[in-house]
Amino acid sequence: MIINVVDFEKLTAVYKPYKDGVEEVNKERQKFLEKLEPIRVEMQDLIKSFSTGQENVQEKEIRYSELQEQAYSLDEEFKQKAMEMKDSLNEKTFNELSAIINEFTENKEIDMVIGKMEVVSVKPEFEITDNIIELLKQKNLS
Numbered sequence: 001m002i003i004n005v006v007d008f009e010k011l012t013a014v015y016k017p018y019k020d021g022v023e024e025v026n027k028e029r030q031k032f033l034e035k036l037e038p039i040r041v042e043m044q045d046l047i048k049s050f051s052t053g054q055e056n057v058q059e060k061e062i063r064y065s066e067l068q069e070q071a072y073s074l075d076e077e078f079k080q081k082a083m084e085m086k087d088s089l090n091e092k093t094f095n096e097l098s099a100i101i102n103e104f105t106e107n108k109e110i111d112m113v114i115g116k117m118e119v120v121s122v123k124p125e126f127e128i129t130d131n132i133i134e135l136l137k138q139k140n141l142s
Contacts, residue, residue, distance in 0.1 A: 002109055007116040007129040011097055014133055014142040021089035025082055032078040036071060043067050097132075104128070104135050 012018045046064045050057070101113055113128065136142040 001111045002126075003112045003114060004105070004110050004126050004128045005116050005119050005122045006101060006113055006132055007127075008094070008097065009117075010129050011132055011136070012093055015093060015097065015136060016141050017096065018089065018093045021085070021093070025085050025089070028078070028081060028085065032074060036074055039067050039071050039074070043071075100135060100139070100141075101128075101132055104132055 043064060046060050046067070049060060105113060110128075116122075116127075116129070133142060
């Protein structure tokens with residue numbers, strides 16, 4: 001039985017669709033930060049105003065609490081969306097890379113390909129990650 005090993009971490013680092021997906025997650029993070037910025041500024045202004053006088057302290061405290069809740073809600077919303085995006089991206093990437101690996105192993109005497117994370121030791125001749133990266137380059141996917 002011939003078993004080869006592939007490093008998915010190394011493959012995803014060069015896989016263009018994965019890198020594009022990570023960029024989409026980063027764009028969502030930026031949108032979140034833009035939504036959060038006015039809240040952050042108003043909270044800072046309220047903190048400064050606490051030290052300058054005692055007028056409307058209770059109103060300011062209430063407003064500060066409201067802003068905290070808004071910020072927390074936005075944060076939870078972003079975390080949920082980012083997790084969903086990352087999960088979807090990881091699943092899609094794994095499926096696409098698996099198909100490419102299957103294409104690579106077709107017509108070769110390879111019985112099994114396993115991920116490198118599960119391997120304790122492997123002879124270099126059984127490591128096919130660089131071969132798969134070459135195939136990704138040929139397909140303009142890296």
